[in-house]
Amino acid sequence: MKDLESKVAVITGGAAGIGREIALRFGQEGMKLVLADVEATVLEATVKELNERSIDAIGVVTDVAKLESVEALRDATLDAYGAVHVVCNNAGVGGGGGGHAWEHEMNDWRWAFDVNVLGVVHGINAFVPVLVAQDVEAHVINTSSHNGGFFPLPSTAIYAATKASVVTITEVLWAQLREIDSKVGASVLFPSGRSPGILNTGIWNSGRNRPAEYAQQNPREEPAGSALEKYKKAMEAAGRPVVFADLSEIADQVVEGIRADQFWIHPPSDLHDASILERAESMVARGTPDYMLARLDPPRTPKQ
Numbered sequence: 620m621k622d623l624e625s626k627v628a629v630i631t632g633g634a635a636g637i638g639r640e641i642a643l644r645f646g647q648e649g650m651k652l653v654l655a656d657v658e659a660t661v662l663e664a665t666v667k668e669l670n671e672r673s674i675d676a677i678g679v680v681t682d683v684a685k686l687e688s689v690e691a692l693r694d695a696t697l698d699a700y701g702a703v704h705v706v707c708n709n710a711g712v713g714g715g716g717g718g719h720a721w722e723h724e725m726n727d728w729r730w731a732f733d734v735n736v737l738g739v740v741h742g743i744n745a746f747v748p749v750l751v752a753q754d755v756e757a758h759v760i761n762t763s764s765h766n767g768g769f770f771p772l773p774s775t776a777i778y779a780a781t782k783a784s785v786v787t788i789t790e791v792l793w794a795q796l797r798e799i800d801s802k803v804g805a806s807v808l809f810p811s812g813r814s815p816g817i818l819n820t821g822i823w824n825s826g827r828n829r830p831a832e833y834a835q836q837n838p839r840e841e842p843a844g845s846a847l848e849k850y851k852k853a854m855e856a857a858g859r860p861v862v863f864a865d866l867s868e869i870a871d872q873v874v875e876g877i878r879a880d881q882f883w884i885h886p887p888s889d890l891h892d893a894s895i896l897e898r899a900e901s902m903v904a905r906g907t908p909d910y911m912l913a914r915l916d917p918p919r920t921p922k923q
């Protein structure tokens with residue numbers, strides 16, 4: 620999909636963080652935007668900011684964990700703009716709360732899977748039939764993560780599992796769209812700046828959006844804002860002060876990825892390439908996933 624001007628894009632989780640940055644970038648391309656988010660106040664402020672920059676955008680309060688809410692988002696999009704061309708299934712939560720895989724509560728798993736996995740499925744279910752029926756160029760971008768998408772971090776069983784699912788779902792979506800010779804493309808995004816650094820977004824404070832229906836019985840969530848502060852302090856103590864990447868670099872990659880019909884959207888990185896290969900080689904060798912040991916706290920070495 621080369622020509623983005625005047626095309627209609629829906630971005631879930633568009634009020635803040637990476638979604639907001641993609642919205643700003645799409646706006647620069649002259650796209651019409653529908654931002655969907657569960658945080659009504661932040662959504663309103665972001666849409667206002669976009670409109671003040673002369674970007675044609677509306678906001679629709681949406682909970683991606685509910686199919687009927689995403690169907691209402693689709694209907695609101697078609698009512699406002701009459702078509703839809705780009706769908707970014709970007710909304711996500713950090714999910715879960717510390718501890719071992721066998722210690723997470725079922726509501727930790729349910730919340731993260733309902734938002735991060737079923738949120739993407741709902742986006743596909745509600746929008747892809749419309750995209751296919753339009754029979755014009757269109758694109759779906761689903762947001763995964765290095766964590767789970769490339770390899771899992773052992774401390775984050777739930778989040779990594781959700782992001783691995785997003786990769787698989789998107790690979791199948793891509794293949795089935797080819798199977799029907801559709802003009803709709805699909806990509807999976809692994810958010811990362813081109814320059815080094817972590818991403819300073821609300822993901823570190825995802826508990827703010829955790830509905831009561833997924834409450835923990837024995838809460839272990841970090842108090843608001845502290846997860847990033849804790850990480851920064853630990854890194855500084857280890858002599859590796861945290862630097863933040865520029866989120867606009869991710870939005871640039873999304874635009875370039877859509878134009879180039881690139882399936883795997885992530886910037887060049889020798890480190891990540893080596894990690895992907897290490898995991899694939901372990902599978903082919905039919906051994907044990909020794910690459911996980913170096914990521915334990917403290918790291919372990921493989922048994923000889």
Ligand SMILES: NC(=O)c1ccc[n+]([C@@H]2O[C@H](COP(=O)([O-])OP(=O)(O)OC[C@H]3O[C@@H](n4cnc5c(N)ncnc54)[C@H](O)[C@@H]3O)[C@@H](O)[C@H]2O)c1
Nearest residue numbers: 632635636637656657682683709710711764818820821822
């Ligand atoms: N920040 C990172 O380091 C990082 C790395 C890899 C992948 N990601 C992924 O990028 C995506 C965007 O996250 P971010 O880092 O910008 O975090 P963020 O918290 O800043 O933004 C996520 C947005 O999603 C919204 N949201 C949460 N639950 C929702 C729901 N049920 N329905 C609708 N909207 C909901 C939030 O209100 C927020 O505006 C997520 O899928 C995340 O998993 C982030």
